[in-house]
Amino acid sequence: MLFGRSKNLVGLDIGSSAIKLVELKESKGSFSLVKAGIEPLSSEAIVDGAIMDASLVVDTISKLNSSLGVKNINYGTSVSGHSVIVKKISLPAMSPEELAESIQWEAEQYIPFDINDVNLDYVLLDRTGEGDTMDVLLVAVKKDKINDYTSVISQTGKTPMLVDVDAFALQNAFEANYEIEPDRVVALANVGASVTNVNILQGGSTIFWRDISIGGNQFTDAVQRELHLPREQAESLKKGEPTGEYTLQSILPILNSVSEDVATELGKTLDFFAATSNTERVGKLYIAGGTARVYNIDHVLRDKFGFEVEILNPFKNVTYNESEFNPEWIADVGPSMAVAVGLAIRKLGD
Secondary structure (H helix, E strand, O other), X not given: OOOOOOOOOEEEEEOOOEEEEEEEEEEOOEEEEEEEEXXXXXXXXXXXXXXXXXXXXXXXXXXXXXXXXXXXXXXXXXXXXXXXXXXXXEEEOOOHHHHHHHHHHXXXXXXOOOHHHEEEEEEEEEEEOOOOEEEEEEEEEEHHHHHHHHHHHHOOOOEEEEEEEHHHHHHHHHHHHOOOOOOOEEEEEEEOOOOEEEEEEEOOEEEEEEEEOOOHHHHHHHHHHHHOOOHHHHHHHHOOOOEOOEOHHHHHHHHHHHHHHHHHHHHHHHHHHHHHOOOOOOOEEEEEOHHHHOOOHHHHHHHHHOOXXXXXXXXXXXXXXXXXXXXXXXXXXXXXXXXXXXXXXXXXXX
């Protein structure tokens, strides 16, 4: 199920450089943190969103489950990349029953894959044109991709209850932690290791989404290339941690140069949105993902776009016991956990 919501799910974000896990407890509309953890994943395990070494992914999830003592068996995960198609389509107004019967035929016109090879889901957004038409959000994901991601969860003894899309899980995390201004247009960017998920919202509604192929690996590669360092040292340096003879100031030009590249690619997406949309321009950008912790990236993006850029905190409105979770650790890993938090908020049937 792509759009779906169960009680008290464990959110599992299977990323290309790390696996992130979050479990929340909801009470009277607010959330408290039950479990949270992150486990690094070898760069060979997942390439371009495709699981290449399932056994390694299974071992990493199992290690995370064991170290955190996760008892809940119900898990939600998410996907992104080339195997995921998200489109807003306009259809003649019809009843929910008629839509359910005709959606597969309608979808065939918009999905570049064999319709029998995808899992299809949809949600009615709104009606326009005085009831003559209606907007539908259509999502299709290749079945083999869903099977790959749910299989690694099943092999750890857990039950995959839903599969979401990264950009929409990010939106969940944002809406649970930030006030929604009815008419303001904001962009959410989850900058992962290899892919950046972009979701542009007006009020509480998604109006544009796109995945772009750029992320934290570009920073690591640049530091490695320029300084001839092992990958582990390059990873530490890009986060602003002094390593050996190198200080933050000595590598700042390298980081800023790659941040400019990220800004350029992100700018192309924002420009395309502005050129094809009749809404207000984006007024603020929230960045999440592990790459949001790269030193100075938010300032480079702010200078590039000329509007406010903020690092998204998915635990902003989430309470937690400081004897169980170190506030410094929460602050450090927070941006990386945004998708996992968004998944942990999901409930089947809502």
